[in-house]
Amino acid sequence: MDAAAILVRPAAMGDVPGIRECVGAVAGEGRYLAFTKPFSFIETAFYLARVLDAGHPYFIAIDDQSVVGWCDVTPARGDVHAHVGVLGMGVLRKWRERGVGRRLIGAALDAASIVFEQVELHVYASNDRAGALPQIRLRRAGPSTRRSQARRRVR
Numbered sequence: 001m002d003a004a005a006i007l008v009r010p011a012a013m014g015d016v017p018g019i020r021e022c023v024g025a026v027a028g029e030g031r032y033l034a035f036t037k038p039f040s041f042i043e044t045a046f047y048l049a050r051v052l053d054a055g056h057p058y059f060i061a062i063d064d065q066s067v068v069g070w071c072d073v074t075p076a077r078g079d080v081h082a083h084v085g086v087l088g089m090g091v092l093r094k095w096r097e098r099g100v101g102r103r104l105i106g107a108a109l110d111a112a113s114i115v116f117e118q119v120e121l122h123v124y125a126s127n128d129r130a131g132a133l134p135q136i137r138l139r140r141a142g143p144s145t146r147r148s149q150a151r152r153r154v155r
């Protein structure tokens with residue numbers, strides 16, 4: 001398993017089966033996401049179609065043909081918060097700690113800076129690994145004309 005061979009690219013509707021499997025696997029770990037069961041094919045397709053239709057970022061990491069990670073940025077709830085994007089991501093367990101998440105978050109945040117003024121990452125307080133992610137942006141980001149920041153919210 002060579003992480004250098006992983007391709008990070010924007011998702012397309014043809015990726016629905018792979019995304020569904022990958023998101024379902026991370027959800028099934030029951031520790032990191034707000035859901036623990038896989039979404040159906042239709043739910044996944046509907047969600048992705050809505051994201052792509054709105055021009056919001058949805059990036060995936062691919063090993064050969066399989067989706068091994070994703071990162072999306074979707075609007076926070078409420079039109080008052082339309083300028084705020086919420087970042088969601090996951091990498092299959094066997095691919096973690098090899099820089100895949102860093103590549104995904106970089107691509108998604110670059111795309112998000114065009115559509116959102118601010119990006120939030122909501123993580124459980126026990127999630128040390130994801131809690132460290134905002135540092136990546138702080139290290140990556142130079143001065144920007146648009147305000148873009150990752151904010152950690154503990155729940």
Ligand SMILES: CC(C)(COP(=O)(O)OP(=O)(O)OC[C@H]1O[C@@H](n2cnc3c(N)ncnc32)[C@H](O)[C@@H]1OP(=O)(O)O)[C@@H](O)C(=O)NCCC(=O)NCCS
Pocket residue numbers: 026032033087088089090091092095096097098099100101102103122123127128129130132133135136
């Ligand atoms: C969070 C997650 C996506 C990170 O993906 P990853 O591919 O392992 O991340 P990377 O290898 O690119 O590492 C990125 C950064 O994460 C942090 N990190 C990685 N492994 C870590 C660990 N064991 N402990 C603490 N921080 C860690 C570091 O800040 C690292 O940057 P660095 O290499 O400069 O130190 C992955 O761990 C995951 O899928 N977790 C479960 C789902 C989840 O927590 N999603 C976020 C909530 S929406």
